[in-house]
Amino acid sequence: SGAAKPPPAERPGQGHWRGMAKVVVRLVTSSGRSRIEVPATATFAEFQAEVHSRTGVEPALQQFALDPKGQRSVSGDPSAQLAQIGIANGAQLHLVNKEATIAAQVLTKVPVPVEPEAAVAKSGAGAAGGQAASSSSGTAPGPAASNGGSSSSAPPPKQTTAIENKDGKKADPKFETFDAFLRNRRYDTAALPGSQRYVSSQLKQGGMIKLPPSVSLKQQPYRHIDTLSVINVPEMENFIGYWQSDLLENGMQRMGWMYGYYLEDKNYDEGCRAVLEGIYEPPQNMIGETAHPSDDDPWMSCVDRIAEALGLERIGWIYTSLLLDDGQLLSPVEIQRIARLQNEHSTDIHFTKYTLSKFVSCAVRPDPALGGLPSLNPFMVSDQCCAMVRDGILAESTDRKHCIVREPVKNELISDFLVEGKPNKKLLTDFFIVRVNDTAPKKHTRMFTHADFPRENRPTQPQSREALKKYFRKLSNSEPLWSRFADFHLILYMAREIDVDTALAIAECIRDRKEIPEGTQMLIKEITR
Incomplete structure (x- = not known):
């Protein structure tokens, strides 16, 4: 059968009132x-x-x-x-009603109804003979303080235990939730880093020179996402297992786009939780020591459309890497890459119109404390870092520990960046890191009841009609039909093998827990004979 052509990309934000004034x-x-x-x-x-x-x-x-x-x-x-x-x-x-309250956390779409789970420690999730361990549970190691000087060093980040307020909500000593932070500032966002522009000045002969103001480098006191909840544990196990068994011994790394939704995190005062349901692995190549997605993935827009039909969206990305030097949390290259991704996935739908991102980055690295087993490490970078990358302040650094402020071109003046009151061009990555907690649910109330179909773009595990037949042969006929189709990668394969509209129809049936249309059933039976 001929492969279906990828559909045209659909603009982000096309929604219920498409085309309507x-x-x-x-x-x-x-x-x-x-x-x-x-x-x-x-x-x-x-x-x-x-x-x-x-x-x-x-x-x-x-x-x-x-x-x-x-x-x-x-x-x-x-x-x-x-x-x-x-x-x-x-x-x-x-x-003017005084009893009015504003629902502080504005989500990008209506969340899929699931049972909220309590934040629990993951003792481990098996992955190809190994385990993927949670990096935190109720604790959030925050960025370490830095000393001044061009090559200042910072003490290792301390483990900080979340404590409870009088209302039973957890209070993280390192980070406030963003909306609680705003509430204490009476919702004033004008002075926040994301509202600033780092604009350079030009030297002109015979004219007045307006010096760009100095900027103090500060660790961010709030975060936009408080918890990454891995609700589809088998999906995470499969991703890590493939890296361990097929790639790691050859020095290869892997990345994927995380799909899920956002919920209120009731463990924190006005908190926000990102829930992981699926991982799409695009065509990718190794550049240096890291995996990078291809720039011309023709199916990326199709994956986004299917995710939207499921009630999901892209909530972040996951990538594997080797252990960094000296217990470092993120390298300068990772810092800038994460900042670029957060800028690309930012929005101003927050009720204050402050531009922010909820795009989570999850690093998977060997953990010496676990005997070299992989550990999940969810991060974001600060709004100040995103603004500096947006405005071209940081150089493409070759320093393994510092982000470097670029040198000005001829007749250009750039702001001084102050570390503890002193100008400094070498900025420790710890200043920019925002730790995110990660949890696994006690009960698997995930959207996808299966995670067995071969993944996309894996040379050693190709998707095929034979794999499709094998997948369905393993399932019981007593299982509801929608549940038998409830595998993220199976739905993506249907878009290629049949057409996008069929995949979208199946996705909506899985989202709503309703039976697959009879015509689609007959088509699948014909394919799997």
């Missing part, structure tokens, strides 16, 4: 702000329902005004369109 209203309450988008044809009642979902104030009790004191009130017939009662696109509307 919208009205954007900036809602202000006593506890925060929220950006509300509704169709231009929305009625006042529909707008009130959206406000209720954001604030908890019943529509009948909502009191709107164009000013904070409520003197210029706004109201109208529930069936009237917003424009008819004076609510225009871009309007700032005040909800």
Whole structure:
């Protein structure tokens, strides 16, 4: 059979109101702000329902005004369109009810319903004769403090135990959750690193010179993701097992894109949890000591579409590497690569409109404390680091321990970066690291009931019709049909072997736990004869 052609890429953000004109209203309450988008044809009642979902104030009790004191009130017939009662696109509307609260954590899509699991320590997850151990559980080793000087050294990061507040929520000594941090600042984001621009100045003869301001290098006190939850443990075991058994002895590394969704992390005050459901391994090549995805993967957009049909999205990436020198957490090359990925996967949908990223990086390395067995190490880098990479401040470093501020070109002035009050061009990577906790669930309530079908782009384990027949022969006929298809890589293979629309239909059946259409069943039976 001929392979299906990859579909055209779909723009990110194409959603429920695709192509429909919208009205954007900036809602202000006593506890925060929220950006509300509704169709231009929305009625006042529909707008009130959206406000209720954001604030908890019943529509009948909502009191709107164009000013904070409520003197210029706004109201109208529930069936009237917003424009008819004076609510225009871009309007700032005040909800003067004092009991209103803003749902602080804005997710990119509605999460898949799963049973929330408690944060637990992973004793180990078997992978090809070995184990993948959790790097943290209820603990978050934070970045170490640095001394000044061009080649300053830092003490190894300390293990810090999360403690509980009076309300039973954990408080990490190193990091606050982002929304709790903002709440204490009255939601002011103007001074945050992601809002800054590191713009250089030019020397001009006979003119006034505006020196770029100095910048203090600080460890970030908050994080955007508090926990990476590996809910599909067999998927992680398979990824690590392939690296251990087929690649490691030849010095080869592996990477993959992590797919899942975001949930509120109830272990932390207004926390956010990234939940891993699947890993897509794109075509890739070794560049130096690391695996890099090919720039021209024609199926990447197809994978994203299938993930969206499943209710999932790309939440990060995972990569393998050898142990770094001197117990280092991330190398300068890794720091900049992670920053670029976070910048590529950033968004301003947070209710403050602050641009941020929830894209998690997970390093898999041998752990000497575990006898060389692989350990999961989830990270992000700071907003300040992302801004410096975005604005081209950091050089492509050859230093194994420091990120280097690039040298200015002729007649260019670059900001001084201060470490403990002293200008320094060699910046320890520890300043930029944000540790993320990782957990495994006690109960496997994952979306995919199977993780056995061969992965994509593995030369030693190709996908084929014979592999498809073998996969289905192993399954019991008493198992619901949707469950038999609930393997991430099987669905991706269906897109290639049959067509994308069939794969999308199967994905939606798995998402909703409903039977596969009869026509699709007959087609699969014909293929697997």
